[in-house]
Amino acid sequence: MALIWFIAAQVATGQSPGASEYEVKAAFLYNFAKFVEWPPNTFSDDGPLRFCVVGKDPFGGELETTIQGRTVGGRQLAVWRPHSAEESRHCQVLFVSISGRGVVKELLTELRGAPVLTVGEDREFLKVGGMISFVLDEERVRFEINPISAEREHLKISAKLQALARAIVAEGTGK
Amino acid sequence: MQSPIERMVRGEDPVKAGAPVCVLRQIGGRRLFPALALLVIAFCAPAIADDKKEIKESSLEELMNIRVYSASKHLQSTSEAPSSVSVITHDDIQKYGYRTLAEILRSVRGFYISYDRNYSYLGVRGVLRLGDFNNRVLLLIDGHRINNNIYDQAMIGSEFAVDVDMIERVEVIRGPSSSLYGANAFFAVVNVITRKSKDIHGLELSFEPGSFGTYKGRSTYGGEFRKVNFVFSGTFSESAGQNLFFEEFNSPATNNGVAMHADDTSYRDLLGTVSFHGFTLQVVSSYREKGIPDAAVHLCGRANSCGSFDTVFNDSRTRNIDRQQYVDVSYEHPMADKWRMTLRTFFDQHRYDALYVYATADVSGPAEVLNKDLGHGTWTGGELKLDRSFQKQKLTFGTDLRYNLQQDQVNYDVNPYLLFINSHHTSFNWAFYGQDEFAITSKFTVNAGLRFDRYYSFGGTTNPRLGLIYRPLEKTTVKLLFGDAFRPPNAYEQYYAGAGLSEGNLRLHPETIQSSEAVVEQMLGQHYRISGSVFHNKIDHLITQELDPANGLLVFQNSQKARATGTEFELNARFAGMQGSVSYNFTQAENGGTSRGLANSPKHLGKLNFSAPLGTPHLFGSVDAQYESLRVTEGAGVVGGFPIVNLTLFSPQVQKHVALSASIYNLLDKRYAFPAGQLLEPPFVQDGRNFRLKMTVHF
Numbered sequence: 001m002a003l004i005w006f007i008a009a010q011v012a013t014g015q016s017p018g019a020s021e022y023e024v025k026a027a028f029l030y031n032f033a034k035f036v037e038w039p040p041n042t043f044s045d046d047g048p049l050r051f052c053v054v055g056k057d058p059f060g061g062e063l064e065t066t067i068q069g070r071t072v073g074g075r076q077l078a079v080w081r082p083h084s085a086e087e088s089r090h091c092q093v094l095f096v097s098i099s100g101r102g103v104v105k106e107l108l109t110e111l112r113g114a115p116v117l118t119v120g121e122d123r124e125f126l127k128v129g130g131m132i133s134f135v136l137d138e139e140r141v142r143f144e145i146n147p148i149s150a151e152r153e154h155l156k157i158s159a160k161l162q163a164l165a166r167a168i169v170a171e172g173t174g175k
Numbered sequence: 176m177q178s179p180i181e182r183m184v185r186g187e188d189p190v191k192a193g194a195p196v197c198v199l200r201q202i203g204g205r206r207l208f209p210a211l212a213l214l215v216i217a218f219c220a221p222a223i224a225d226d227k228k229e230i231k232e233s234s235l236e237e238l239m240n241i242r243v244y245s246a247s248k249h250l251q252s253t254s255e256a257p258s259s260v261s262v263i264t265h266d267d268i269q270k271y272g273y274r275t276l277a278e279i280l281r282s283v284r285g286f287y288i289s290y291d292r293n294y295s296y297l298g299v300r301g302v303l304r305l306g307d308f309n310n311r312v313l314l315l316i317d318g319h320r321i322n323n324n325i326y327d328q329a330m331i332g333s334e335f336a337v338d339v340d341m342i343e344r345v346e347v348i349r350g351p352s353s354s355l356y357g358a359n360a361f362f363a364v365v366n367v368i369t370r371k372s373k374d375i376h377g378l379e380l381s382f383e384p385g386s387f388g389t390y391k392g393r394s395t396y397g398g399e400f401r402k403v404n405f406v407f408s409g410t411f412s413e414s415a416g417q418n419l420f421f422e423e424f425n426s427p428a429t430n431n432g433v434a435m436h437a438d439d440t441s442y443r444d445l446l447g448t449v450s451f452h453g454f455t456l457q458v459v460s461s462y463r464e465k466g467i468p469d470a471a472v473h474l475c476g477r478a479n480s481c482g483s484f485d486t487v488f489n490d491s492r493t494r495n496i497d498r499q500q501y502v503d504v505s506y507e508h509p510m511a512d513k514w515r516m517t518l519r520t521f522f523d524q525h526r527y528d529a530l531y532v533y534a535t536a537d538v539s540g541p542a543e544v545l546n547k548d549l550g551h552g553t554w555t556g557g558e559l560k561l562d563r564s565f566q567k568q569k570l571t572f573g574t575d576l577r578y579n580l581q582q583d584q585v586n587y588d589v590n591p592y593l594l595f596i597n598s599h600h601t602s603f604n605w606a607f608y609g610q611d612e613f614a615i616t617s618k619f620t621v622n623a624g625l626r627f628d629r630y631y632s633f634g635g636t637t638n639p640r641l642g643l644i645y646r647p648l649e650k651t652t653v654k655l656l657f658g659d660a661f662r663p664p665n666a667y668e669q670y671y672a673g674a675g676l677s678e679g680n681l682r683l684h685p686e687t688i689q690s691s692e693a694v695v696e697q698m699l700g701q702h703y704r705i706s707g708s709v710f711h712n713k714i715d716h717l718i719t720q721e722l723d724p725a726n727g728l729l730v731f732q733n734s735q736k737a738r739a740t741g742t743e744f745e746l747n748a749r750f751a752g753m754q755g756s757v758s759y760n761f762t763q764a765e766n767g768g769t770s771r772g773l774a775n776s777p778k779h780l781g782k783l784n785f786s787a788p789l790g791t792p793h794l795f796g797s798v799d800a801q802y803e804s805l806r807v808t809e810g811a812g813v814v815g816g817f818p819i820v821n822l823t824l825f826s827p828q829v830q831k832h833v834a835l836s837a838s839i840y841n842l843l844d845k846r847y848a849f850p851a852g853q854l855l856e857p858p859f860v861q862d863g864r865n866f867r868l869k870m871t872v873h874f
Contacts, residue, residue: 023230024241031235066231140239164235166373 022059024141025095025134026066032117032132033072033093037156042092042115048078052091054107057081085110096120096130104128115153126169131155135166142166258642258656259349259694259708265370268339270786271799272823272838272867274385275339276331276367282782282799283347284745284758286363289775289849291859292419292438292469293495295332299349299362300712301739301762301776305809306720306852311361311662311686313352317369317448317457319503322359323525324579325550327665329365336461336499338393338410338444340381340871343370351660351690354624354640357575357606361660361688369457371448372397372404378874386865387438388415403451414440419468421488423857430489437468437491453507460500467493469859470531487532487543495529495548513563520557527551545589550667553581569612571624576605582666586674595674600666602631620644628661632669633684636661650698657692661685668718668731677729684733689713702750712739715767736767739776752795755785772807775850777816779804795825808850814858817847834871841865 029051043049049072051063067077082088085107094116096104108118108129120130126146135142144167150157162168230241261283263273273279277295281288289296289303296309314321314329316337322329330336345367352360375397384390391412398405416438425432442463449456471488486493505519527550535544556577563570579602586596608626615621622642629635640658647653664683672679692710699705716733723730741762748755760780764773779802786797804816820843825836841864848858 024238027231027233027238028235030231031238035235140241142239161235164239 020062021136021141023062023066026059026062028134028141028143029063029093029095029119030066030070030072030077032119032161033077035158035161036117036150037158038092038115038117039154043075046075048076049073050078050080050091050093052080052082052088052094053097054082054088054094055097058097089114089116091116093117093119096125104130113153115155117155118149123169127171131157137166144169146171258352259654259692259706261347261349263345263347265340265343265374267784267786268342269827269834269836270795270797270823270825271784272797272821272825272836272840272869273339273799274867275333276335276342276345276365278799279339279342279345280331280347280365281801282784284782285349285741285743285760285762285780286347287777287780287801287803289859290332290861291849291851293465293467294328294330294334297329297331297362298775300710300741300760301764301773301778302362302712302714302737303775304717305775305850308665308667310359310665313356313358313360313364315356315364315366316459317455317503318366318505318519319457319501319521320356321499321501321523323499323527323550324523324552324554324582325525325527325584325666327359327662329359330497330499331365333412333414333440333442333465334463334497336444336459337367337369337446338408340393341369341395341408341410341444341446342367343374344368350656350692351638351658351688352640353628353638353660354626354658355571355608355610357608357626357628357638358604358661358663358685361662361686369446369448370395370397370406371450372399372406375406379871380874381869381871383867383869385414385867387417387862389413389867403449405449406447408444408446410442410444412440412442416440416466416468417862419860421469421857424471424488434468434489435491437466437489437493439466439491440464455503455505455507457503457505458501459503462496462498464496465494466491467495487534490532492530492532492545495527498524498526498528500524510561515562517560517562518557519559520555522553522555524553525551541590544591546586547589548586549584551581551583552579552666554579567614571610571612572608574605574607578603579666582670584666584671595676596671598666598670598672598679600670602666604628604630618646620646630663632681633663636663636685652694652696654694654696655692656690656694658690660688660690662718664718664731675728678723678726680731683718683731684716686714686716686718686733688715702748704747705745707742707744709742710740712737713767714738737764737773738767738770739764739773752788753786755787756782757784758782774807774809777803777806779816789824793826793828795823795827797823797825799823806850808858809852809856812850812858814848814850817845818843819845819847832873834873836867836869838867838869839864840867 033049051067053059053063063079067079070077080091082091088094088107089111096118104120104125105128111118117132118130120133123133123144125133126144129149131146131149133144135144143165145157145162145165146169147157148170263279268279277288280286280297285300287298287303289298294309296303297312299312308326308328309331310322310327310329312329314331321336345365348364348366350363352364356364375395377398379395381393391410393408393410395406395408418433418435419438421432421434442461445460447458470493471486501521501523503519503521505517507515507517509515529548531546531548533544533546535542554577556575558573558575560571560573582600582602584596584598587594606626606628608624610624612620612622622644624640625637627635627637638659638661643655645653663685669681669683670679671677690710690712692708694706694708696704696706714737717735717737718731718733719735720729721732721734739762741760743758743760745756745758762776762778764776765771766773781802783798783800786795788794789796799821800819802818806814808814819841821838821840822842823836823838827834829835841862844864846860846863848860850858
C-alpha cells in the first residue's frame, strides 16, 4: 500500500512532519523575554540578555536558531550553559530541563535574590519556587505561571502573558 | 452523497503566506482511498518546507495553536495508576472516526460489544451475559454516575447522553473498583470527561452526513466571562436506518421478511457546563428514540410479556424512547491544613417509554393491541470527599448518599385497557469509603481501599481493593491488583411483577466479583510502551431469570457463577505525529457450576489502532480494527469470528478553522452478527460497509 511505503520513507529520511516540541518551546522562551520586565539594575552594562539551559539540553540548537539576529528591548540575545548555581544567577531566562529534576529545589533556593526568570516542564516546578512551567495539552504546548515566585524576585510578568497562561498556580510565600 | 470537499476546494484562495494548505481533490468511487493518498502526497509534500521558518516568527497566540509531538509523558502517566487504565482522547476520536461511546470502547484491549438494533452492551474479558442490561460497568460523565435507577444500565450507544464530539477524554479504569465507586463498578469504570471552555474557545459548528440516511448536526459555544467559564452544546441526529431482512419472516404475508423503515434512530443531546471559583454546574438533557425492527423476531422485548402474543413484524410503530436529564453541582475547595474537599449534589431523571404492537389471536376483538412499557426513575443525592497529600501518602475519605425518589415500572395494553405491571417504589442507599496510597519506598507503592455500602433492600456489602505497585527501574512498573466489586439487584429484577408471568424477588442479593491481576508495563525508549497482564475473575451470585417451580412464574435468582482466566498484551507507540497500539486478549471463561464454556464469550480479541500524518501535519490517515474469535450462542450454536476494519482520513485544518474527515466503516464488508438472548433466537446481524463525512468549523 502506497500509504505504508510513504510513511516508511518519511521515517527513514528522518524527516518529522510538523513542529518539534522544543522548537516551539524555544520560540516560547523568546516570547517570554519580550513580555517580562526585569528590575532596573539587572543589567550592569550593555551585555546581552542571556537564555540559559540547565540539565540535559533538549533543544538541539533550536534555541540558538530562534534568537539569532534578534533583540529584546534593544538588547542582544545570547545562549549560555552555566556550570554552577552561582553562574546561573547571571542568566535572565533559565530553562531547567527534566533530567535536572533532582537538583531543582536546591537550585531554585540558590537563585534567591537574583532576577532570573525560571522556566520548567512540570507543575511540581511551580510548587518548589519556579516561575513558569511548560505543560503539554493534547499535542499543544501551553504554560502555567506562579506569580508569587516572580514577584519575589521583582520580575513583572505582563498581563498579556498571564492571560494566555493555562493556569495560575499561586503557591509559596513571597519571601 | 455530494462531495463537500470538492465544493470547498473550488472556492478557496491561493496559499497565503504563513498558512500551509494541503489541497484535496476527490476522486469518485470505491478506489478513493489509495488514489487520494497518492495525490495528497503529491500536493502536500512541498508545503512542509514553509513550516520551519514559521515557528520562530510566530506570535504567542500562534505558538499555542501549533501541534507538537511528544511521546513519553502521555505513555507514562497511566503507569502510576493503581489499576490498568486506558485513555482515549478527543484527538483519537477525531482521528479514528468513532461515532459512539460503544465504538470507542470497542477499541479498548479486552473489551467487546454487542448490539441488538436497540441498545449496545459491553463485554469485558470474556463476560457479556446475554439478555442483561449492561450494568456491570459504571459509567460516569465528569464523575457523575449516569447508570439509571431502574435497570442500572450504562447506555453507551446512540443512547449515551453526550455527543461523542463533546468528549475531551474517556478514562477506562479496568478492574473491579467498588472500593471507591460502589455499585456496578464490576468490570470497569468508564469516566467520560467532557470538553470545557478552555478546550473550545468560541463557536464550533459540525455537520456529518452518513450512510443509511444519517445526518448529525452540532453547535457548541465555549467561552469565559469575568472568570466564569462556560460551554453550551446542542446536537441533533436523525438516521433512517435500513430495511432489514429476516429469514424467519420470509413469507408473502409478512412482507417477504423485510422490516421497512423500522431501524430508525433519532436523538438530541444538550450539554451545559458552567464553572467559577471551584464550583461546577452541569446540565445534561438527552432524548433518543429508536425503532425496533426485530422485536417480532426476538419475541420477548423488555416488556417480558411474551408467549401468548406475538409482536407484529414490520410495524414501524414498535419503538422505545429514552429521556435522560440531570443537574449536577460540584464544589472543590482546599481546606485548612492541606485537606481538599469535594462536594457534589445531583438530581437525575430517566424515562424509558416503549410501545409494542401485538397481534391478537382473538377474532372477536381488535386485530392488534398496543402495549406500553415504561420505566421512570428519579433520584437525587450527594457526595462528600476529603483528600490530603502528605509527603509519602495520599489519603482519601468519602461518603455517598442516594435517594431514589421514584422507581416506577408500568406495563399496560392501551385498548382494551389491561394493566399488567404497576410497580412503584422508593429506596435509599448510602456508603462510606476510604483509600490510602502509601509510598513505602521510592520504588514501591501500596494502594489500599475499602468501601461499605448499605442498601435499603438487601442490607450491606463491603468491598476492598489492594494494589501493589513496584517500580524497580524508571521505565518498568509491576503491579499486583486484587479487588472485589458488586452489582446490586436492580429495580427490574426485584419489582417487575405481574401479568401472571413474572414475580419480583425482594430477597435478591448482589452479584459479586473477586479479581486478581498481575501487570507488567515497560517503556522502551521514549516512544514505545509494552504491557502484559494475567488475570483471574471469580464471579458469583449471578442474577438469572428462571421459572419458579412453585407457581411457574418467571423470577430472578442469584443462581449462577462464572470463572474467567486470561492474559493480555498491548504495545503502544507514539512519535512524530504517528501513534498506534496493538493489543491481544485471550480469555477462557466458564460457567462456574458446570465448567462449560460461557456463551457470548470470544476466546481471542485483537485490536489494532494506527494513525499517521500523510506527508503533512494537516492530514492524518487512521486505521481502527478489531478481530474477535467466535462466540457460542445460548443454544450452543456458534457465531463466527470476524475482523472489522474502519478507516478514517482526517484533516484538522483543511482550511484555516475548518476540520474535515471521511470514514469508511467495516471496510471489508464483513457480514457479522452477535448472539441473541433466548434459546433458538437468530443472532443480530450487523451493518455492512458504510460511510461518513464530517465537517467542523471553528469561529
